[in-house]
Amino acid sequence: MSDVVHDSVKSSLAQLFDRSAPTYEKVGVDHFADLGRRLVDHAGIAAGERVLDVGCGTGAVLVPAARATGPRGEVIGVDLSAGMAARAEEEIVRHGLPQARVVVGDAETLAADGIPADPGSYDAVLAGICLFFYPRPEEAMARYRRLLKPDGRFALSWWGRPDPRWDAVFTASAPFGRGPSSHALPGDSPFRSVEALHAALLTAGFDDVDTVEEDCVTRFDSDEQWWQWVWSTAGRQFWESVPEELRPDAVAAVNAELARLKAADGSLSSTSKVRFTLARRVS
Ligand SMILES: C[S@@+](CC[C@H](N)C(=O)[O-])C[C@H]1O[C@@H](n2cnc3c(N)ncnc32)[C@H](O)[C@@H]1O
Structure with missing residues (x-):
């Protein structure tokens, strides 16, 4: 892919998260x-x-x-989306954390003003559920390694297996829209497996690479809350692609599957796998 295509992917992503920003983590579901x-x-x-927090979101x-x-200490957050960054700034004020600040910009290239980018500037670079959005994650990994002090850590979270009980929900919606209705990655993504990510981090020059996989249990009070949550995340991209006239049928098809997943009290829960990878720069 050319730089022009990458810029357009990033611009669409920034707009997508700008649309999510008003409700991201605000629908009563403690997830991110x-x-x-x-x-x-x-x-x-x-x-x-x-600490540098790339793709800091809200x-x-x-x-x-x-x-x-x-x-x-000092924590600098970077996000492509001005809407997400504005919400993060509100959180900094709300929690009284003057040691933190946010820059709107591309965390993959770190080309924006206001991001200290001298080699050896940071004790840690953190990336929460964001690196798989980058068009060139391997280049970013090498860049982050250079930014770390000796013994500095790069820590990232990313998705493992989605809850198989929810497969039918995504299968039901898939014919109505464009693109994946769940998490999907290019075939050559370093996020296709733990082994592939470790190989990419070692190639980027990191040592001591390790991943732990944990449960990510997300609970929804009702199917209405699940819908609000989907529209508050990047998952809204699929639903935006569903033509207006097909939305009632698409929603009905999904609601029929949600009904099968509901507990007696009407709540829903999903148990996906989330991975936490830690890579160290030894020297
Ligand atoms: C799923 S959200 C995660 C946000 C936050 N880290 C969290 O854990 O809630 C992904 C974030 O990555 C940001 N992002 C994706 N690509 C980016 C890039 N190249 N530069 C900066 N931010 C990026 C998006 O704008 C979005 O806010």
Whole structure:
């Protein structure tokens, strides 16, 4: 893919997340905040450290990272989407974390003003559920390694297997829209397997690469809340592609599958796998 195509992919992504931003993590479902706290724990962020949070979104990783560094540390978040970045800024103020700040820009190239990018500038680079959106994740990995101090950590979270009980929901919606209705990756993505990601990180020059896989349990009070949640995430992209006149049938097909998944109290839950990968720059 050429640079022009990559720029257009990123511009569409920024617009997609701008549309999600008003409701992202605001529909009463604790999803990304939980994953963000876990990523910060896996990375072992300590008081006084300097941290770069790439693809910071509304601050799910940035806020716990800034709590962990404390006022003597510094956390810089970067996001393509001005809407997501504005929400992260609100969170910084709401939680009283002057050690954190946000830059709107491309975290893959780090070309934006306001992002310290000297070699050896950071103790840790964190990437919560975002690196698989990059057109050239391998280049970004090598770039992040250069930014780390010796013994610095690059920690990222990414998806493992989706909950197989939900396959029927995505199968029911697929004929109505364009593109994947669940997480899908190009065949050569380093995120196709743990082995492929480890190989990419080792090629980027990291040492001590390790991944742990954990459950990501997401609970919805009702199918209405699940719909609100889908529209608050990047998952809305599929539903935006469903032509207006087909939406009633598409929604009905999905609701029929949701009815099969509902517990007696009308709630729904999904247990996907989430992976936390830690890579160290030894020297
Ligand atoms: C699923 S959200 C995750 C946000 C946050 N890290 C969290 O854990 O909630 C993915 C974020 O990555 C951002 N993103 C994707 N590609 C990016 C890039 N090249 N540069 C900066 N941000 C990017 C999106 O704008 C979006 O806010």
